[in-house]
Each structure stands twice: as structure tokens, then as C-alpha cells.
């Protein structure tokens with residue numbers, strides 16, 4: 680299934696407050712704030728009644744909850760809230776019982792687990808980056824032969 684394509688601007692002041700007051704949050708909240716100021720919804724595509732969700736902070740201690748930003752509506756009339764939620768307990772073990780991939784979403788999230796969600800934009804950017812690296816490497820090789 681595809682990833683939801685919604686994104687939102689980070690409500691900076693409120694996010695700083697939430698990071699500062701959360702249990703087990705970052706030592707330096709301003710540094711923890713995502714630098715690009717936009718967050719993508721990390722859920723699988725969903726209907727308009729389901730809130731979009733983006734993780735703001737991953738707790739370093741597994742027992743501690745992660746901080747999530749939930750929002751609904753469009754940029755003109757957006758409402759958002761913060762929630763500290765435990766991680767989704769699901770894990771995907773395609774080959775081995777001990778080595779699995781944990782779902783990066785929160786407990787009782789809607790839609791598929793993170794490993795079931797594909798992100799065409801992310802994949803596209805990754806492919807672009809890979810091609811760029813190859814192009815630079817080829818350019819380097821040519822420099823050497825000159």
C-alpha cells in the first residue's frame with residue numbers, strides 16, 4: 680500500500696513546548712526540532728476522518744513513549760495535537776525469529792504497518808540520489824584518466 684502524501688509545517692513553538700515537557704524527551708529540544716520544517720504523514724493512505732500522523736521524537740529508551748504530531752484538515756484550516764504514544768508492538772520476521780523489522784508507527788495506528796507502506800516519493804528521491812552518486816563517481820573516473 681502507498682504512503683499518505685499529506686504534509687504539514689511544524690508548529691515550532693508548540694512543538695518545542697511538547698518536546699520540553701514530555702517524559703524522556705531530548706536534552707536540547709531546539710536541536711531536536713526537525714530542520715526542514717515540514718513533516719510527512721507516515722501512515723498508509725487513509726480516509727479524511729483519520730488524522731495524519733508524523734513522529735516528532737523517538738524516545739531513546741524503548742519503554743518511553745514517542746512524541747507524535749497529529750493533524751487534520753488542509754493548510755488553511757488545520758488543527759493539530761500532540762500525543763505521547765507507545766510504539767506499535769508489531770514486528771516483521773520474514774526469515775528469522777530473532778532478527779526482525781519493528782514497525783515504526785504507534786500502537787493501534789490505522790492502516791498497514793510501516794514495512795507494508797511504500798513511499799513512492801522517498802523511493803524516487805533515493806533512486807535520484809543513487810544516480811547522482813554514480814554520475815559523480817563516473818566523473819571522478821574521467822578526471823583520473825585525463
Ligand SMILES: [Zn+2]
Pocket residue numbers: 683684685720721722725730731732
Ligand atoms: Zn495522512
Ligand SMILES: [Zn+2]
Pocket residue numbers: 767768769782783784785788791792793
Ligand atoms: Zn504497526
